Amino acid sequence: MLCSKRISKLNREGVKRLAKVDAITGWRNLEIGCAIIEPGSSRKLRTGDWRSQRPVTDRDKCIKCGMCWIYCPDMVYLPLRSGYFKWDENYCKGCGICANECPEDAISMVMEGD
């Protein structure tokens, strides 16, 4: 397992905390006309909090081909120095494209909360 249970738990708490602090705000804090004045601020909207399934990679099967990294529509996968790929819980929506595209069937989708 790439993401240890401990990191996973921390991230899940982080999702709630960051979502509250960064993107969920009162109407008075919005810019005029709801304009976005900071580039790349969509990072602050932690879209991962409504995921129902998460990808789990079996490193024994993984051949480090990077297909998950290429196909992920949200650019959630990041290459590690070891050659494996880790995914960011804050943004993964659980679409399952990585699991579908993985040529070695190394990625399985697991229900959140299981």
Added chain:
Amino acid sequence: MPKRVGIEVSLAASEAACAVDSDVIAAYPITPQTHIVEHLSELVADGKLDAEFIPVESEHSAMSVCIGSSAVGARTFTASSAQGLALMHEILFIAPALRTPIVMAVVNRAMSGPISIWNDHSDIMAERDVGWIQTFAENGQEVFDLIIHAFRVAEDPKVLLPVMVNLDGFTLSHVIEPIEMLNAREVRRYIKPYKPQMVLDPKHPVTMGAVGVPEVYTEAKQQIESVLRASKKVVVSAWKEFARLYGRTYRPIETYRTKGAEVVLMTMGSVSETAMTAVDKMRDKEIAVGLMRFRLWRPFPLEEFRRAVKGVKVLAVLDRAISYGAQGGPVFMEVRSALYGQAGQPNISGFVAGLGGRDITTDMFEEMVKKAIRYAKKGKGPTYELIGVREK
């Protein structure tokens, strides 16, 4: 004082947009708005107005261009009517949402079908909820003044909302009236250079019109709602300043001979002048009738309306648009709702008249007033009715 000149009201509207030194005009011609746009293109072509005149392929594009030009900080003007206004519909919502202070003259015309180029308020009433400030003119002078006023209000940093100035098609737009025209120098005392608060500028990139996910959409709506409601103060203070500088006074609710009136007629737009004559005639016949007109329709001037209506026993509300299958015309429904639960609320009757260019005569106003009195005495009557429908 400025000179009074005889001028077609449409041309006066264009001259108002010229006097404030508009930067961009994007419009598509449609009867009866055509003369406004034609004259503006002449003013630009003749070098009298230093502006970009953008002839577009539809009203949908016209409003889209207006939003774009306003977003880069250009003072923007347009005009439309009926089907054209309806074609703008989806874009109209976006202008207040992006806080682009566009000014538009809406030359009120009936919506098809059947096809009608003539005047009523069915076009503007269908755009009631788009988030624009909406004012109504009764004569040519008011058209000129309200357009100048519209720029002042729209561009106020506390407002930054688009404004529609409504004038009746043909009955106002195509008549020649004596109008005191303010020139650019005189207008500069009232209209300062536009200082946009949020602007598209490559040096300081911002995103306008991003998606509003469910977490933010409600808050975005609250911003528009709050600003639109609060804009009433600016609308009123800008009218006060206008009166101080140019001597003509405007109010959200205009009244005529309402002192001691037991019955009050409620109207909007140019027909109000006929209604004044009707009130005079009825007063001569000892009917204690007065007249109230909405000058400001959005934001709805609730406090002013309730104050004005105090002590009135019978209200006869005129709608110049039909709201099929509803409980009355849009104005009637709003008026009744504004008075619901108020102590001593008057008996309210709604009348729909003047559709698709049908004249409203003083006799028709008398009919409305008499019917409203009769229904109030009987304690019942139709919620609303069409006046002047031929049965045979």
